[in-house]
Amino acid sequence: MQTQTRPTDIAQVAHDRIYRSLRQKIMHGELAPGQALTLRGLANTYGVSMTPVREALRRLAAEGALTLSASGRVTTPELSPERIEELAALRALIETELASRALPRAHLALIERLQSINSANAEAAVKGDAVGYIRTNLEFHRTLYLRAQAPAMLAIAETVWLQLGPTMRAVYARLTRTEAPRHHRMIIAALKAGDEPALRLAVRTDVTHGLRHLTQ
Amino acid sequence: MQTQTRPTDIAQVAHDRIYRSLRQKIMHGELAPGQALTLRGLANTYGVSMTPVREALRRLAAEGALTLSASGRVTTPELSPERIEELAALRALIETELASRALPRAHLALIERLQSINSANAEAAVKGDAVGYIRTNLEFHRTLYLRAQAPAMLAIAETVWLQLGPTMRAVYARLTRTEAPRHHRMIIAALKAGDEPALRLAVRTDVTHGLRHLTQ
DNA sequence: GCATGGCAGCAGTGATCACAAATCCGGCGC
DNA sequence: GCGCCGGATTTGTGATCACTGCTGCCATGC
Numbered sequence: 001m002q003t004q005t006r007p008t009d010i011a012q013v014a015h016d017r018i019y020r021s022l023r024q025k026i027m028h029g030e031l032a033p034g035q036a037l038t039l040r041g042l043a044n045t046y047g048v049s050m051t052p053v054r055e056a057l058r059r060l061a062a063e064g065a066l067t068l069s070a071s072g073r074v075t076t077p078e079l080s081p082e083r084i085e086e087l088a089a090l091r092a093l094i095e096t097e098l099a100s101r102a103l104p105r106a107h108l109a110l111i112e113r114l115q116s117i118n119s120a121n122a123e124a125a126v127k128g129d130a131v132g133y134i135r136t137n138l139e140f141h142r143t144l145y146l147r148a149q150a151p152a153m154l155a156i157a158e159t160v161w162l163q164l165g166p167t168m169r170a171v172y173a174r175l176t177r178t179e180a181p182r183h184h185r186m187i188i189a190a191l192k193a194g195d196e197p198a199l200r201l202a203v204r205t206d207v208t209h210g211l212r213h214l215t216q
Numbered sequence: 217m218q219t220q221t222r223p224t225d226i227a228q229v230a231h232d233r234i235y236r237s238l239r240q241k242i243m244h245g246e247l248a249p250g251q252a253l254t255l256r257g258l259a260n261t262y263g264v265s266m267t268p269v270r271e272a273l274r275r276l277a278a279e280g281a282l283t284l285s286a287s288g289r290v291t292t293p294e295l296s297p298e299r300i301e302e303l304a305a306l307r308a309l310i311e312t313e314l315a316s317r318a319l320p321r322a323h324l325a326l327i328e329r330l331q332s333i334n335s336a337n338a339e340a341a342v343k344g345d346a347v348g349y350i351r352t353n354l355e356f357h358r359t360l361y362l363r364a365q366a367p368a369m370l371a372i373a374e375t376v377w378l379q380l381g382p383t384m385r386a387v388y389a390r391l392t393r394t395e396a397p398r399h400h401r402m403i404i405a406a407l408k409a410g411d412e413p414a415l416r417l418a419v420r421t422d423v424t425h426g427l428r429h430l431t432q
Numbered sequence: 433g434c435a436t437g438g439c440a441g442c443a444g445t446g447a448t449c450a451c452a453a454a455t456c457c458g459g460c461g462c
Numbered sequence: 463g464c465g466c467c468g469g470a471t472t473t474g475t476g477a478t479c480a481c482t483g484c485t486g487c488c489a490t491g492c
Contacts (some may be wrong), residue, residue, distance in 0.1 A: 083368055254443065254444090266476095
């Protein structure tokens with residue numbers, strides 16, 4: 001019983017480390033759409049053999065974060081406008097539900113944390129730091145949704161973020177400024193007021209705003 | 217250029233074959249919750265080495281169809297009531313949206329196909345064929361949702377079905393009878409009438425009905 | 433009788449290798 | 463000069479193996 005494994009059930013093995021590393025890069029928009037990844041190349045980069053790299057890539061491909069060509073080559077996806085519209089609709093559907101479920105549990109400490117993340121988000125925006133912008137933006141949403149106590153829903157929301165990752169960079173590169181924190185402030189205001197319809201609207205607006213102009 | 221590969225981009229390799237086989241078994245409720253799967257055992261069953269089995273299992277685990285213990289052992293998941301409630305809510309959210317999108321494209325040929333699938337579903341119900349019941353039930357939904365032209369949404373809906381697979385058998389074992397086709401007939405009636413609110417309600421009722429009593 | 437310790441078998445992980453298919457590139461012929 | 467052919471290289475796939483840690487069982491001692 002007195003094993004020295006971590007208290008979590010998170011395996012600390014090589015393929016998992018590589019999976020997390022690549023997943024973060026993809027979700028934060030550090031990889032451009034259409035970029036090719038090779039087993040031997042990544043194995044060399046991470047100093048391991050092809051085996052754990054293959055598992056990490058296959059897992060990411062299963063989650064839609066990467067595309068497998070017919071010959072097994074993996075690349076980051078280049079999304080069609082229709083696909084982007086779908087993923088934006090999914091974000092709106094799932095995240096409004098998550099926000100609704102988080103609302104009754106959103107106490108002052110959470111709202112303060114959201115405001116703090118929002119400051120970092122605005123800072124990244126004015127500095128033109130696209131990766132930092134995306135990272136803090138997702139952190140804002142994740143922090144709120146964690147309160148919903150709905151891990152399966154959150155996992156699916158994150159899967160959608162992952163699929164949008166490579167595209168996100170292109171999206172946010174052009175709008176940045178202090179644009180998006182406005183919607184985040186609307187979310188915070190609705191949380192403070194306990195106004196569920198306003199919260200749902202604010203979340204829906206926030207998640208679809210940046211993607212809408214890409215779907216035409 | 218004159219390769220003999222299929223025109224689709226679906227790889228016909230060993231790990232993919234094993235993945236599809238296991239995925240179907242899980243989604244159709246052929247595997248009981250908590251059942252353990254071993255790499256060497258499956259490798260033997262399918263007549264391959266551990267490598268492709270490992271990839272298939274990891275892919276299924278990534279989709280939530282299987283659970284990985286801390287030591288790497290994989291089993292079919294035993295879902296908590298909270299998790300089931302979440303997954304039912306996700307089904308309701310996503311599938312009402314898919315049905316709405318399919319509605320304007322639902323012509324008579326589709327409705328006739330749905331009725332035909334529904335007959336097979338009723339037949340499986342009276343025969344007490346749980347696997348056949350689940351299979352035709354999912355086929356009914358998938359056939360409708362394919363008309364929505366929303367592959368990303370459908371993929372996520374199927375992921376949810378996959379997670380519910382092992383649990384579904386236990387659910388439908390107790391209610392079967394000609395119970396569920398009633399909701400399916402409501403869906404068909406709403407499609408014929410072009411009545412979107414009724415369609416959304418019928419879908420929501422159908423997907424949450426069987427799961428609701430498990431969430432308490 | 434029960435608890436504990438050790439040992440054997442079992443299960444997953446990652447490295448290495450042989451192989452096949454796809455891709456790329458240079459040269460040859462028209 | 464252009465296009466096509468063929469080989470070299472790259473890349474993914476699957477098998478095998480050594481290794482580690484876990485599991486479970488049996489025997490031993492209290």
